[in-house]
Amino acid sequence: MAASGRLLAAAHDAMAREVAAGVTTARLDEIAEQVIRDGGGVPAFKGYRGFPASICPSVNDQVVHAIPGAYALADGDLISIDCGAVLDGWVSDAARTYAVGEVDPVVTRLIDVTRRALDRGIAAAVLGNRVGDIGHAVQTEVEAEGFSCVESLVGHGVGRSMHEPPNVPNVGEPGTGEPLVEGLVIAIEPMVNIGGPDVALAPDGWTVTTRDGSLSAHWEHTVAITASGPRILTC
Numbered sequence: 001m002a003a004s005g006r007l008l009a010a011a012h013d014a015m016a017r018e019v020a021a022g023v024t025t026a027r028l029d030e031i032a033e034q035v036i037r038d039g040g041g042v043p044a045f046k047g048y049r050g051f052p053a054s055i056c057p058s059v060n061d062q063v064v065h066a067i068p069g070a071y072a073l074a075d076g077d078l079i080s081i082d083c084g085a086v087l088d089g090w091v092s093d094a095a096r097t098y099a100v101g102e103v104d105p106v107v108t109r110l111i112d113v114t115r116r117a118l119d120r121g122i123a124a125a126v127l128g129n130r131v132g133d134i135g136h137a138v139q140t141e142v143e144a145e146g147f148s149c150v151e152s153l154v155g156h157g158v159g160r161s162m163h164e165p166p167n168v169p170n171v172g173e174p175g176t177g178e179p180l181v182e183g184l185v186i187a188i189e190p191m192v193n194i195g196g197p198d199v200a201l202a203p204d205g206w207t208v209t210t211r212d213g214s215l216s217a218h219w220e221h222t223v224a225i226t227a228s229g230p231r232i233l234t235c
């Protein structure tokens with residue numbers, strides 16, 4: 001799973017070098033697929049429940065699950081890129097969010113807070129804790145900054161399949177939920193909105209947007225629970 005995670009990180013790194021005004025989301029998708037296939041892997045998203053591409057490039061008020069296409073990034077955009085890889089049958093799943101060119105300061109703050117919330121969630125992913133401790137850590141960080149966590153979409157276990165038990169919500173109560181046991185691998189993935197937590201499904205049947213049109217960011221790592229602490233596999 002670590003090898004799968006490293007390959008996925010390489011795909012993200014390659015996309016990160018290309019994110020700029022004028023680049024289409026379809027081009028980013030090509031880059032990710034090429035890196036994953038060159039490394040002997042398979043894009044985890046392509047064909048998943050009929051999804052047509054290797055990444056979900058969600059721009060501005062799009063939260064997750066957007067489909068790549070002809071849209072060209074513009075100065076001032078925010079883009080969350082979610083991607084997954086399968087290597088030797090093992091799945092990894094990670095997302096990063098970028099500012100395109102010059103953005104409003106609140107966009108930079110949203111991206112930073114979401115990433116920090118992921119870090120807090122990972123720090124809570126230790127033996128003896130439960131899934132609720134992760135959600136609580138994420139929620140506390142996000143709400144202290146006046147933003148909101150999307151509650152209807154959650155992180156998840158990862159393994160031979162992309163979505164396995166347990167669910168890993170981005171809100172929660174300490175000491176509640178599934179116990180974090182040694183060897184468990186989970187995707188921790190805060191989705192954070194500047195406005196309210198509610199989301200809506202776009203007419204394409206895939207893209208999830210914020211209901212109030214506010215901007216949204218998404219950071220995700222695949223993380224193993226080990227005796228020596230959380231191990232991030234997708235970096």
Ligand code: MG
Nearest residue numbers: 082083093094
């Ligand atoms: Mg993902």
Ligand code: MG
Nearest residue numbers: 093187189220
């Ligand atoms: Mg995920």
